[in-house]
Amino acid sequence: xxxxxxxxxxxxxxxxxxxxxxxxxxxxxxxxxxxxxxxxxxxxxxxxxxxxxxxxxxxxxxxxxxxxxxxxxxxxxxxxxxxxxxxxxxxxxxxxxxxxxxxxxxxxxxxxxxxxxxxxxxxxxxxxxxxxxxxxxxxxxxxxxxxxxxxxxxxxxxxxxxxxxxxxxxxxxxxxxxxxxxxxxxxxxxxxxxxxxxxxxxxxxxxxxxxxxxxxxxxxxxxxxxxxxxxxxxxxxxxxxxxxxxxxxxxxxxxxxxxxxxxxxxxxxxxxxxxxxxxxxxxxxxxxxxxxxxxxxxxxxxxxxxxxxxxxxxxxxx
Numbered sequence: 534x535x536x537x538x539x540x541x542x543x544x545x546x547x548x549x550x551x552x553x554x555x556x557x558x559x560x561x562x563x564x565x566x567x568x569x570x571x572x573x574x575x576x577x578x579x580x581x582x583x584x585x586x587x588x589x590x591x592x593x594x595x596x597x598x599x600x601x602x603x604x605x606x607x608x609x610x611x612x613x614x615x616x617x618x619x620x621x622x623x624x625x626x627x628x629x630x631x632x633x634x635x636x637x638x639x640x641x642x643x644x645x646x647x648x649x650x651x652x653x654x655x656x657x658x659x660x661x662x663x664x665x666x667x668x669x670x671x672x673x674x675x676x677x678x679x680x681x682x683x684x685x686x687x688x689x690x691x692x693x694x695x696x697x698x699x700x701x702x703x704x705x706x707x708x709x710x711x712x713x714x715x716x717x718x719x720x721x722x723x724x725x726x727x728x729x730x731x732x733x734x735x736x737x738x739x740x741x742x743x744x745x746x747x748x749x750x751x752x753x754x755x756x757x758x759x760x761x762x763x764x765x766x767x768x769x770x771x772x773x774x775x776x777x778x779x780x781x782x783x784x785x786x787x788x789x790x791x792x793x794x795x796x797x798x799x800x801x802x803x804x805x806x807x808x809x810x811x812x813x814x815x816x817x818x819x820x821x822x823x824x825x826x827x828x829x830x831x832x833x834x835x836x837x838x839x840x841x842x843x844x845x846x847x848x849x850x851x
Contacts, residue, residue: 556639557581557720558596558631559609562694563645564687565663566652568704568712569611572645575713576609578805579720585611589620589627596631612694614664614687624693643719644691644698649684651705656680663687726799726839728792728831729808732766732824733846734816740846743810747788747823753778755818765851766821775822785823789830797836816847 559576563569570585577583582605587595589612599605620627631640647655656663665683688695695701700719704712733740735750755761755774764771775781792809799807811827813819828843835841 555606556600556635557607558600558635558640559720560592560612560628560631560640560642560694561609561645562612562642562691562698564647564652564684564691565614565665566655566661567645567647568707569613569645571709571712572643572702572716573609573611575709575716576720578713579717581607581609583609583611586615587612588616589624590617592627593630593634596635600635614690618690621690621693625697628697641699642694642697643700643702644695645702645704646695647703648705649681652684653680725805726796727806728796728835728839728841729806730824730827730831730841730843731808731810731846732816732820732844733810733812734814734820734850735812736814737816737847737850739812740808740810743808745792745808746810746812749784749811749813749819749823752781752784752813752819752823754814756815761818764818766818766823766825771818771822781822785826785830788823789827789834792827792831793834796831796839800836800838815850816845817851821845 559581561569561572561576563572573583573585582599584595587610592610592612595610596608599608628640628642655661663680663683665686666680702712702715702719707715731740731743735748739746753775755764755771758774761768761771761774788811796807809827811820811824824843824845828841832841
């Protein structure tokens with residue numbers, strides 16, 4: 534049985550909320566252009582609290598605040614060539630200190646790399662400038678390099694981190710979906726999706742962020758019954774009204790059948806949220822009733838890994 538909510542805020546963080554109390558600290562580093570930022574974004578989707586470009590000297594204090602004071606259990610810290618050189622040379626000491634403080638099994642180093650020709654192609658395609666090509670270091674050794682020289686020099690600078698890497702991922706041949714799968718395998722997090730059911734009224738505009746929109750204005754409208762006009766699709770007397778019309782149940786069943794067939798496919802498509810919008814004229818009776826029915830049906834029929842939440846957009850108008 535999946536978790537359900539009658540009127541959630543549809544926060545995407547519901548996708549990755551973890552009940553696992555195991556402490557997990559990932560220090561994420563790697564060559565510029567290899568996908569470190571993408572890795573941090575994916576880890577954030579998987580439930581990690583991610584911080585990018587944090588100077589190594591600040592890592593111990595940052596973890597202290599996040600873990601001890603805020604109770605965060607999964608942290609991903611991005612460290613790269615932009616951190617001060619003294620910090621990089623001191624990585625071994627900082628790494629050992631973290632393991633001693635939080636436990637050897639709680640701290641891992643993830644290093645992202647790619648073949649040099651791939652990195653050159655990526656920089657050329659995006660017209661980005663390698664960090665070592667723009668640093669204003671007055672020492673001749675660190676003067677601006679051309680791209681190939683900067684890539685080679687970066688490998689040397691990052692050696693203190695790469696030598697201690699527990700996980701090395703070469704992204705040369707990986708697309709974003711494959712990268713996500715590789716990360717999920719390493720960190721042991723199952724893919725999860727939250728299905729957001731949204732009732733709305735067409736007279737107030739269609740939701741622009743919906744993945745699926747179902748128009749239920751063809752169904753009988755309780756609005757024309759004076760007794761039901763002030764009621765909503767959440768009220769029992771409206772449900773009794775719809776019970777007299779088999780077409781309401783038929784449409785609900787058809788939508789449920791469609792969604793239970795296709796929503797599981799999103800688990801394998803790098804998606805974290807799917808919004809299903811149900812619209813009637815005013816967003817008060819038909820769309821609300823159908824949304825609630827779908828919430829109950831989908832919560833019991835969809836596979837593990839998919840949770841369902843419901844929100845009624847026009848509720849403030851009732």
